[in-house]
Structure formats: C-alpha cells, structure tokens
C-alpha cells in the first residue's frame with residue numbers, strides 16, 4: 001500500500017490567525033493550551049500521523065515554551081519552564097508539522113503556522129496604587145534618632161484592581177552611602193523592614209526596626225531599595241520600583257577630646273602664648289551637629305588663662 005495523500009491540518013484551519021486562548025487556572029507547566037487536528041486520506045500506517053514543532057525564522061518564539069504531543073497533537077506548556085514563565089503580553093508563534101508514516105519512501109508532511117496569545121483574569125503583574133506610585137518619585141527623609149517600630153511608608157498594589165488577588169511584597173537594598181568604605185561593596189546593616197499587612201490586605205509597610213546610625217565609623221546616610229510587588233499566583237509576574245531613603249543627621253554624639261587629660265608646664269610669673277593646645281572631635285556628620293566650642297570650666301583659674309579658637 002502506498003501513501004498517496006498528504007496529511008492535512010484541519011484545525012486550526014488557516015495560517016496566521018491569531019488564536020486567543022483563555023486559561024482556566026494559573027499557567028504552570030504541562031498545561032494543555034491547544035489541540036491541533038489533522039487528517040490523511042490514506043489508510044493504515046500511511047494515515048498514521050505524527051506531530052512535531054519546527055523552528056522557522058518567521059515563527060520561532062513559541063518553541064522554547066511549548067511542546068506538542070506527537071500522537072494527540074496537544075500543545076502544552078513545557079515542563080521545564082518554571083523559571084521562564086509564559087508571558088501573557090506576548091503573541092506566541094509555532095510551526096506545527098504533521099507527517100504520515102509510510103511503509104515506503106519519505107513521509108509526506110504539511111505545516112501550519114499557529115499564532116496565539118494566552119489570557120487569564122488576574123494573570124497580570126500587580127499595579128501600584130496611585131498614591132504608592134507617587135512615593136517612588138520622592139526621596140524619603142528619616143531622622144537618625146527616629147523612633148523604632150514606626151511606619152515610615154506604606155506600599156499598596158493590586159492585580160487588575162481586584163482585592164481578592166494576592167500580592168507579595170519584597171524589599172531589596174541595592175545601593176547605599178555609608179562612611180565605612182570597606183563596606184561599600186558589602187551590604188550594610190539595614191535598619192528598615194518591609195512588613196506584610198496583618199489582615200492579609202495587599203499592603204506592605206516599611207518600618208524602622210533597629211536604631212539608625214548616620215555617623216562614622218559604620219553609619220549610612222542614604223539607602224536605595226528595590227520595592228517589588230509580585231502576583232502571588234505567579235511570582236514572575238512582578239512590578240519593581242526604586243525607593244530612596246536619606247538619613248537626616250541627629251546630634252547624637254558629644255565632642256570627645258582626643259586624649260583623656262592634658263598637661264602643660266609654666267613657670268611662676270611667666271606669661272606665655274600657646275601654653276597648650278586641645279582638640280576635640282565630634283562624629284556627627286552634619287556640620288551644625290559637630291560644631292565644637294571650648295570653655296574653661298574652672299572659674300578661678302579661668303581668669304588667668306584665655307582660650308582662643310584656631
């Protein structure tokens with residue numbers, strides 16, 4: 001028995017139609033999206049059809065994400081794509097080839113170019129609430145001695161404005177200005193924490209959970225974070241914005257003399273310029289918090305000594 005007829009793909013019936021496929025549940029791996037049907041006028045083995053996917057220059061972006069069952073013609077998402085999820089914004093293109101399996105000679109084949117797009121309600125990245133979007137446009141100023149456990153900002157996001165769809169929030173420091181240069185490449189101690197809402201709403205709060213230090217040797221004056229909102233149903237559907245915090249210096253350091261006591265000698269009745277030089281340092285970073293003035297505290301002897309600032 002010879003193979004006379006070419007197999008014919010009957011569904012989809014035409015090339016290039018854009019097929020819209022609605023997903024019933026979350027897009028995962030091994031999820032069937034489409035069935036390709038074909039017929040062959042021959043009988044027996046000559047009508048036994050095999051489906052496969054082909055990569056073609058004009059239509060290749062789907063092959064990474066989908067597989068076809070050679071017998072049933074079912075196209076499903078690839079099982080290895082956990083980290084490479086299907087994107088609902090993209091039109092995928094696949095070239096399906098169907099071949100018969102003749103006893104003699106080469107198989108007869110035909111092809112169909114299939115374009116499709118997947119959609120599912122709620123299967124989108126989250127969106128920031130308008131008031132949250134605004135918080136990313138400014139620099140948040142936090143005072144160094146700010147109280148712990150206070151909320152410094154609130155982030156709110158939702159998926160297609162549907163509060164029943166869950167959003168997960170994350171914070172990742174990626175840039176900072178700290179006085180210890182050795183720490184420049186190393187992540188400093190971050191005194192902030194992003195906490196989820198106790199009632200499960202799609203809100204996260206940025207709180208101060210450790211004392212903040214702006215001063216040397218280890219303090220930091222600026223932090224930049226990536227604030228990320230992820231669709232809990234598929235975390236790869238995420239939204240990311242940059243949030244910046246500037247620390248405003250507080251006067252939390254007293255000036256310190258660089259030695260614990262000073263000693264000078266002077267002869268009786270001698271008058272001397274530059275009897276002793278003292279120096280104190282203040283670790284605060286804001287000049288107005290480190291501005292140091294000197295006094296002589298002992299009032300009787302003080303009349304005999306004059307302090308000059310140089």
Ligand SMILES: [Ca+2]
Pocket residue numbers: 144212213214215219252253
């Ligand atoms: Ca400090």
Ligand SMILES: [Ca+2]
Pocket residue numbers: 251252253254255282283284289290
């Ligand atoms: Ca000070």
Ligand SMILES: [Ca+2]
Pocket residue numbers: 144214215249250251252253283284285289
């Ligand atoms: Ca300070």
